[in-house]
Amino acid sequence: MARTAVIAGVGPGLGESLARKFAAEGCRVALFARTADFVEELAADLPDPGEGLAVPTDLRDVEEIREGFATVREAFGPVDVLVNHASAASWKGLMDLSIEEFENAWEVGGRGAFVCSKEAVGDMVTSDGGTVIFTGATSAVRSLGGTIGFTAAKFAARGMAMDIAQEFGPDGVHVAHVVIDGQIDNPGTRERNPDRSADTFLDPDEMAETYWHLVEQDDVGTQPFEVHITNGPQNTEFL
Secondary structure, X not given: OOOEEEEEOOOOOHHHHHHHHHHXXXXXXXXXXXXXXXXXXXXXXXXXXXXXXXXXXXXXXXXXHHHHHHHHHHHHXXXXXXXXXXXXXXXXXXXXXXXXXXXXXXXXXHHHHHHHHHHHHHHHOOOOOEEEEEEOOHHHOOOOOOOHHHHHHHHHHHHHHHHHHXXXXXXXXXXXXXXXXXXEXXXXXXXXXXXXXXXXXXXXXXXXXXXXXXXXXXXXXOOOOEEEEOOOOOOOOOO
């Protein structure tokens, strides 16, 4: 039976690669993002045998998230897989970051992930379980200094992942946290780093394989909680 997957926070790069990989594996994939045009085009272009559904959603808005999940259930049924992939850039330190910027980072990466998880896990515990994956970063496990909003949101998401794993693991919900230790290859990172060689970026298609491997382990007794993705010692710029 095909899985229903929600990817919360889809853009060029890893989000797109996750959507394509999950669809290629037969999932019905719902794409949450604020940019309607991008997710609509991607949903229409997903590979068989999967299906795509564009769900324009502002992950800072609790009601929009709830409405988005209602749309998914109406189209595809209960959710089996959730990837909490969204984050808000906040590259300032304590004295330079405004309260509004701090709250924006938390609303997306913290509260947004909480509401998405609540919706998805509610489906999973009344069916055959499922998988929740949080996209983390180096900042989720080690502060870098000068990125307090991003770091606080990523620490919060990792803590939520741990708590959900402990609470709902016995109910068949596999929760995993992926630490991304490097910059993902996409048009934006290439444009911002024109002098860097290709092998210093993380390949989003290869990363999507790792995410799918976590999904495939949702019915085994011993499951990984945390996976660390990097591209080796040549990588010198971390997030």
